[in-house]
Amino acid sequence: MTAPGENMRINSDRLWDSLMDMAKIGPGVAGGNNRQTLTDEDGEGRHLFKRWCDEAGLTMGVDKMGTMFMTRRGTDPDALPVYVGSHLDTQPTGGKYDGVLGVLAGLEVVRSMNDLGIKTKHPIVVTNWANEEGARFAPAMLASGVFAGIHTLEHAYGRKDPDGLTYGDELKRIGWLGEEEVGARKMHAYFEYHIEQGPLLEAENKQIGVVTHCQGLWWLEFTLTGKEAHTGSTPMSHRVNAGLAMARIIEMVQTVAMDNQPGCVGGVGQVKFSPNSRNVLPGTVIFTVDIRSPDQTKLDGMRARIEKEAAEICSALGVGYSVEAVGHFDPVTFDPTLVASVRKAAEDLGYSHMNIISGAGHDACWAAKVAPATMIFCPCVDGLSHNEAEEISKDWAAAGADVLLRAVVETAGIVE
Numbered sequence: 001m002t003a004p005g006e007n008m009r010i011n012s013d014r015l016w017d018s019l020m021d022m023a024k025i026g027p028g029v030a031g032g033n034n035r036q037t038l039t040d041e042d043g044e045g046r047h048l049f050k051r052w053c054d055e056a057g058l059t060m061g062v063d064k065m066g067t068m069f070m071t072r073r074g075t076d077p078d079a080l081p082v083y084v085g086s087h088l089d090t091q092p093t094g095g096k097y098d099g100v101l102g103v104l105a106g107l108e109v110v111r112s113m114n115d116l117g118i119k120t121k122h123p124i125v126v127t128n129w130a131n132e133e134g135a136r137f138a139p140a141m142l143a144s145g146v147f148a149g150i151h152t153l154e155h156a157y158g159r160k161d162p163d164g165l166t167y168g169d170e171l172k173r174i175g176w177l178g179e180e181e182v183g184a185r186k187m188h189a190y191f192e193y194h195i196e197q198g199p200l201l202e203a204e205n206k207q208i209g210v211v212t213h214c215q216g217l218w219w220l221e222f223t224l225t226g227k228e229a230h231t232g233s234t235p236m237s238h239r240v241n242a243g244l245a246m247a248r249i250i251e252m253v254q255t256v257a258m259d260n261q262p263g264c265v266g267g268v269g270q271v272k273f274s275p276n277s278r279n280v281l282p283g284t285v286i287f288t289v290d291i292r293s294p295d296q297t298k299l300d301g302m303r304a305r306i307e308k309e310a311a312e313i314c315s316a317l318g319v320g321y322s323v324e325a326v327g328h329f330d331p332v333t334f335d336p337t338l339v340a341s342v343r344k345a346a347e348d349l350g351y352s353h354m355n356i357i358s359g360a361g362h363d364a365c366w367a368a369k370v371a372p373a374t375m376i377f378c379p380c381v382d383g384l385s386h387n388e389a390e391e392i393s394k395d396w397a398a399a400g401a402d403v404l405l406r407a408v409v410e411t412a413g414i415v416e
């Protein structure tokens with residue numbers, strides 16, 4: 001085995017053309033895409049991807065969740081494969097690159113290896129995870145979640161879209177129910193290349209994000225109980241004001257997040273006042289706090305402090321208080337060896353890079369539960385994603401794919 005050569009690059013025109021061709025399937029209303037999971041458009045996108053994979057000499061496996069695994073043989077029949085992938089499904093008003101870039105860059109890695117005559121010890125498997133977005137069937141990252149043992153297959157099959165159609169029935173209907181047991185495959189490594197979906201790389205003028213962590217989160221739902229009363233005739237001294245308690249808690253959440261800089265975030269996104277009338281003090285206030293951090297200790301510390309101080313705020317105002325955790329992910333630390341291989345690939349290629357933490361969830365976060373995994377980010381214009389106006393440049397797409405090629409070939413072991 002030798003180190004990858006200096007001239008090892010992907011074909012940027014071919015990658016870009018493939019992105020544009022895939023974007024013709026399930027066009028949106030404003031230049032993006034609507035290719036939601038298990039729709040006819042999803043089926044059409046899968047067939048196009050399969051045709052390209054056939055042309056590149058890959059063999060297909062499909063599991064019982066509909067995830068596509070396209071294999072390029074290695075020289076050692078006993079070596080576990082290196083997986084490269086992301087998702088082809090989109091939000092209802094999604095962009096052309098979220099997920100799609102990672103799948104088609106994986107394909108481009110294999111196409112370039114074919115062009116360059118590169119053989120590897122480990123096979124390479126380009127992967128299209130089913131239902132990453134979770135827009136039609138909640139939750140997000142459903143197939144990779146079943147793969148990692150987070151959800152059962154039965155639970156996933158029973159998920160319903162807004163029309164009451166189930167995942168299991170729709171998977172059969174579009175003809176992509178596979179035979180493989182979900183999660184039976186073992187991975188030597190997993191790489192996912194994705195657009196950042198945030199503004200940092202562009203602002204710092206960096207081509208490559210070396211993703212070290214995925215942040216964890218807690219969603220806390222607070223229910224505050226005050227006393228419904230006339231806002232005009234109730235003296236200030238007689239009020240049990242749940243709205244005031246909520247306001248103080250929102251301010252406190254901001255303080256807690258700011259005390260945990262850098263890296264932690266916290267805020268309130270949803271509020272329900274009841275009865276929600278302009279001249280009635282609210283009897284009940286329900287609101288959700290979303291806190292996130294890549295550091296488990298900080299994340300759990302923020303939750304404990306928010307709950308303690310919220311109880312004190314409510315007690316001082318005589319407001320009743322309860323809190324329930326309605327969502328949670330543990331933070332993910334990506335595999336240090338793979339992270340280092342990405343960083344070295346960027347350095348060898350002369351691309352500017354910085355460490356970055358993923359603010360969003362990805363299939364890589366579940367893959368990391370069962371295999372060494374990591375991610376590569378490229379910038380996106382104004383950090384915009386989950387929006388039809390999502391945009392990246394051809395050069396940005398190519399730089400990350402070059403890094404992916406180099407890191408994957410190194411991890412899969414180049415054979416002379």
Ligand SMILES: [Zn+2]
Binds near residue numbers: 098
């Ligand atoms: Zn995505």
